[in-house]
Amino acid sequence: MNWLLILHIVALLFWTALLVYLPALVSGTVYTSSETENSLVLRQRLPRLLFTHVATPIALSSIIAGTLVFVVYHNIGIWLIIKLTLVVLLVINHALLGLLILRAESGSGKPVRRWCLASALVTGTLIIAVLWVVLSKPPFESIP
Known part of the structure; x- marks a missing residue:
């Protein structure tokens, strides 16, 4: 049963790494006129490719493995709800x-860099919060 926990942790690591990397990749999709057409097409398609074919399946496998860990080990507590x-x-x-x-793909000229920074900061904050809750399992007071 430890393989479920290992699968969950590894998938979660890859998923959160991609959630931090993808905003940087998207914000770097501002193109200069000196780029060749092939590199321009690659840089436009790479964020979507990573998102749909790598990040989303890894996220699903992390969530499924985490659910199975919960079902197998019967870890129930307030910390789990949080x-x-x-x-x-x-x-x-x-x-x-x-x-x-x-x-960013639409190319409507709307700035996305601030949203990319916000996404990376939110991801980092959530990762730290999840790690704190899981590793310390603080004794949250139950609601009467």
Whole structure:
């Protein structure tokens, strides 16, 4: 059963790494006129490719493995509810990053760099919060 926990942790590491990397990649999609057409096409398609074919499947495998860990080990507590809430916020951030990639691809001239920075900061904050909740399992007071 430890393989489930290892799969969950490894998938979570890759998912959160991509959630930090993709905003940097998207913000770097401001093109100069000196770029060749091939490099321009690659830089436009790479964020979407990584998002749809790498980040999303890894996120799903992390969530499925985490759910199976919960079912197998029967770890129930207030800390788990808080962790799941933080994971839901990570999923929302993941979806918003997909919208940000679409906005950057549209080329409408709307600035996306600030949103990329915000996405990376939110991701970093959520990662730290999840790690704190899971590793310390603080004794949250139960609601009467």
